[in-house]
Amino acid sequence: SAFYSFAAKHMITRSKSRISEKDSSDMDLSSFVAALTSALQDSQVRACLSDIVGESFRQELISLKAELKQKDSVIKHLDRRIESLESQNDALEQYTRRNSIRVTGLPEVEHEDILDRTLKIVNEDLEVNPPISIMDIDRVHRVGRRNPDRPRSVIVKFSTYRARQSVMKMKKNIKARLPSTFLYEDLTKERSTFLYKARQMKR
Template structure:
């Protein structure tokens, strides 16, 4: 009986060690994934038209509505595409988000730094530019925003 108890304790310790290792690996994977997203921004609230060029939409948003000086050139955008399921004609879902990946972190930071300018115009008041966070970090940010709202009231 004592021997079985010792084996059981050894197994529990092994399980605990493996759970710690899994948590560490998850954290490392999240760090690497977030690092790969460091040059990307998500745009929510843009009105979506059929067959429009997402690159042109992004350039118009950045250079016309954000008034960057000097303006961002098309070469500074690596990729632009919409994410999420495509809206059907009879659907009442929100427009898809626009994902912009820049060629440099500097260009991404320039756009992110002036995102507040969207709130100064009625036409762009419901458009939001955010960092492209991993699911884990997005959940943490959501919780932090909820706590901030709760603490204010």
């Protein structure tokens, strides 16, 4: 600012006047340093220097704050974009599972024919009508690592959404035949976690 420019010039002028009191042509380095040190003892000179340094620091701080604010805005924008993409990806993944169901609690049998067991459950235990045929099932398999204390879940992917819905509509019938076995929608990991937390909050 004009004030600090004037102050700087005033300080230099005062320093020169202090130094000029000696014969500058004969002044060696040590004498120059001594004269400058003496000038800096002046309270007004020190005040000017303090103000100049303080103003410079303040301007630098303002500049850094503006830069950080801009970067923070960019980061927030990227966070929102990532959240949006993750949501879209989750919705797309869930759509690919729309023809599938997850069966939990079904005891594992060594060398089991999981397709045959699935057809028996939906047609005999659930009493789905019209019956589900082998052509209505795209694929069926267990998921996860083997656990001697708990049977692995079974994923059943039907050929059509209609076949899947005909099974889900009758899932309540499984309680009488297989009370420890349950049928659920095949949810994504994110939605499954959200559902689990919601159930925990209700307890």
